[in-house]
Amino acid sequence: MLKKSAPGLKNIMKEIDHSILLAICPMTYQGEKVLQDRWPVFLQTLRSLLGLAGGGTAEVMLTSHDTPFSALSTFFESLNSLKKQQWQAEWGAVPLQVILHLHRKKDPPVNFTESSAPIWGGLKQETIYATRALKFQWDQLVAGRKMPAHSFLDVGDGLFQLCFSGDLSGFKRERLFTGRFLAAKGNGPECFYCGMVNHAAAHCPSKQLSMEAQGINRVGYLSFPEIDHLFKRVMVEQKKMANLLAAGVDSAQIRTDPALQVYITYFDMYLIYQPRFLAYTALSSSSFWDGASKSDRIKIDRHRDESRNLQAGFDYLRRGQYEQAVVLLRAESQVSGGKYFYATLVQAFIALECGRMVEMAHLLQMLNTTASTDKEKIYIGLLLARFYRLTNQPWKAEQFLGSLAKLYLDCPEIQYSLIQARVHEGLEQQQIQLLRKLAAGNRRYFMIALMDPAMFPAGNMVDKALSELLDRKNKEAGENLAAAQKVGAELQVWFGEENDEELQTNLTILANLEKQFQRCGVYDLFDVAERAKSLTMACPRLRAAKLEELNLQVDVAAITWADYHAFWQEYPYKSFFRTFEEALVAGKKMFVEARSKAGKNLTNSRALLQAGQAQIKHLKGFVDRMVKLKLAMDTLALFLKKLLMTELVFSGIAFLILPLITLALSGVLDPDIVRLAKDPQTQKGCMIFLTLFLAPFFALTLTLRSMSKR
Incomplete structure (x- = not known):
């Protein structure tokens, strides 16, 4: 037997990262023995039910799924549907071998992607085998699913036979x-x-x-x-x-x-093909294509005839008054600066509603050649492609949209229209991945793909893709919500008894997300996945902001403390105010603890900060008294210094003047004065006057003068 690899294995392996790989190997000899030349048709039908492109009769079929339940449901439902049409019970088990495998990121390639691989040799027909990697994670992967009673049987080579003892009818894909x-x-x-x-x-x-x-x-x-x-x-x-x-x-x-x-x-x-979208786009102030999510509209200038003409033309179209509309639209087209492109488009819609398809085709093709902006090119391209498809020219629509998609890679309207065109052409297998990506990134397209009758030919594949996307979104929402709950609880513990407004806002948002997750609407899951992730990032930011605010308050208080500390260090009369030093030490300790414990509990840290601030505030009362005492002591010290100086000066003067009077001036002065100066009592009186009265008076005067300068 020739070696044949499964088609698109490289792409599948990229797609199924962290997913369940369902591998189905046809037993060609046994199949052809039963069905003969119908065996290839049987396999092709199975491939279609599984959503795979065509391949040979010996190729391994590979599909990826989010959960084992999804893989098993896909296999059993597809096989049972096929058996009802093309298989008889007396023929026994269908000659298909099946392996389920958990594929992880960076795992080496599996060894069963080729039908000639030795691992297929001893496997039973229509029996499920799980690899060791899947078996060990089985309970976690099927948690929450109602599975039939089952067990595993080790058959060697790293495989375990999955043995069911319950009813398998529960394996149905959710519609x-x-x-x-x-x-x-x-x-x-x-x-x-x-x-x-x-x-x-x-x-x-x-x-x-x-x-x-x-x-x-x-x-x-x-x-x-x-x-x-x-x-x-x-x-x-x-x-x-x-x-x-x-x-x-x-x-x-x-x-x-x-x-x-x-x-x-x-x-x-189908909004983009409707008159309301045409009117909205024509009157939009944006020069860029915003698609169906457009929410911007210009104000209509009632003083301009062309603005009124275009608006009235839309109204006449809506009411079916075509002749009046055409008159106004032609006037709009002929006015300098008028909206010729959109006025002509309205005329094309009028031709459509009147059944003049040739005229509509002419107008659309003409606008396609004259469109100048990206907005106009995208819009006319979408309308023209739809016209081609509805006038039995689907190949033109597909080719036209394919070319347009290469120019505007990020335009979802073009992407989805291309998907529709290719589904109509029977090329849906090539589009499922694009549809999955589009629906995952834009909830609007999830609902469109869900309800669009144009997706009916690819219904099974679309349903499978949307179901898996929903499972993935549900898992993502659950994980993001759990992460948000965790950081929310941690934040709440960190805040402690602090009644913070922003915290309450976050907790309210979290409570609403929990309710949304319970409702399980698809938009609820999109909301929860997005907002819970944002909330998970917002909580640490809130914590960091509050921590920074607290640290800033500690810094401000520490600066004040440093001023008091510097004052204390230079204060000369510390023995009078030991309580001040104790309060200073206590305040510093509280500030240090407030900063060091801030990472654990905001309430406790804020309480320590406030207590430290109270200590600093208490010091202010001490400072007033300390300053007054220092002023008094400094004044006294200066006075004593000045007194000592004046005492010495006046004593020196007395000792010089008295001998001068008694000796040097005895012949000049009156004898009574000389006798009085020689009198010991007089000398004693003079000394007392100078030292006890005059010297203190001068010392006080000098002290007051010095203190006033300070």
């Missing part, structure tokens, strides 16, 4: 939405505006909707069973729902009416 086909029921051609086949474009209910009246932004918060039930109901009551739209609906009605949300969501899927 998120079963009403996709209902919108395609009817006998007429497909409506350009919405894809339905039970009315013409001129009578499409979407013409009664404005850009503000959308349901797709809210419908994803409903559960899948509710969406499925309501969609089936509104498809039955289309006349009633269309009359409701004709009467006019606003955003408040849509918010409170789930059935209306579901009905309008259907039209929102």
Whole structure:
């Protein structure tokens, strides 16, 4: 037997990182013995059910799944469906060998991707085998799933036979939405505006909707069973729902009416092909293509005829008054600075509604050659591609969109339109990965792919892709929410008894995310996955901000403490104020502890900071007294110094003057004065006067003068 590798193995291995690999090896000899020349058809049908491209009869089929339950459900459901059509019970087990494997990042290539690999030699037909890697992680991977009773049997070579003793009917893929086909029921051609086949474009209910009246932004918060039930109901009551739209609906009605949300969501899927989107785009102030998410609109200048002409033209189109619309639109096209491109597009829509398809084709092709901006090129490209597909030229649509997609790689409208075109051409297997990527990055396209009747030919593959995406999003949301709960709890412990407004806001957001996760709507899961991740990053930022705020307060208090410490170090009379030193030491200790314990508990750290600040505040009362004491002591010391100096000066003067009077001036002065100067009592009196009265007076005067200068 020739060695044959599984197709696209390299790409599959990239895709199934951290996923379950389902490998199915056909036993060609046994199969051909039973089915003969029908065996290749049998395998091709199985490949289609599994969502694989065609291959030879000896090639190993490889598919990737998020969980073992998903892989087993896909295998059993596909095989049972096929057996009912092409296999008889008396023929026994279908000659297929099956291995399940847990593929991890950076794992080496598995050894069973070729049908000639020795590992296939001893495996039983239609029996599930799990690799050692999967067996050891089995309980964690099937947790939360209702699995039939089962056990593992070690058969060697790193494989374990999965033996079921319960009912296998529970292995069914979950159908998120079963009403996709209902919108395609009817006998007429497909409506350009919405894809339905039970009315013409001129009578499409979407013409009664404005850009503000959308349901797709809210419908994803409903559960899948509710969406499925309501969609089936509104498809039955289309006349009633269309009359409701004709009467006019606003955003408040849509918010409170789930059935209306579901009905309008259907039209929102084809929004870019509808008159409301054309009007909105034409009057937008943006020069860039914003697609169906556009929310910007310019104000209409009521003093400009061309602005009024274009707006009135849209209104006439909506009401079906085509002749009046054409007159105004032609006037708009001929005015200098008018919106020729969009006025011509409205005329193309008028031609569509009047059944003049040749005229519409001419106008669209003309605009395609004259479009100048990216916005115009993308828009006319999408409209022209849809025109080609609805006029039985699907190959033109596919080629046109393929070329457009190469120019505008990031345009989701082009990507999804290309997917639609290729599904219509039977090339859906090539598009599932692109659809999965598009739906994962934009919740809007998850709902579109779920409900779009254009996806009906690829229903099984689309459902599988969306189910796996939902499982992955559910897992991501759960993990992100758990991480947010963890950091939220840690943050709450760190704040302690602190009643912080930002903390309460974060906890409220977390509580709302927990409720959303319980609801399990697809938009809820998208919200939880995104917002829980943001919250997980926001909590450490809040903690860092509060920690920085606390440290800043500690720094400010420490600067004040340093000023008091410097004052104390230079204070000369410390023995009078030992309490001041004790408070200073206690304050420093509290500041150090507040900073060191801030990482553990904010409340305790803030309490230590406040206690330290109270100690510093208490020191202020000491400082007033200390300053007064220092002033008094300094004044006294200076006075004594000055007194000593004046005493010496006056004593010296006395000792010089008295001898001068008694000796040198005895012949000059009056004898009585000389006798008085010689008198010991007089001398004693003079000395007392100088030292006890005059010297202190001069010393005090000098002291006051010096202190006033300070």
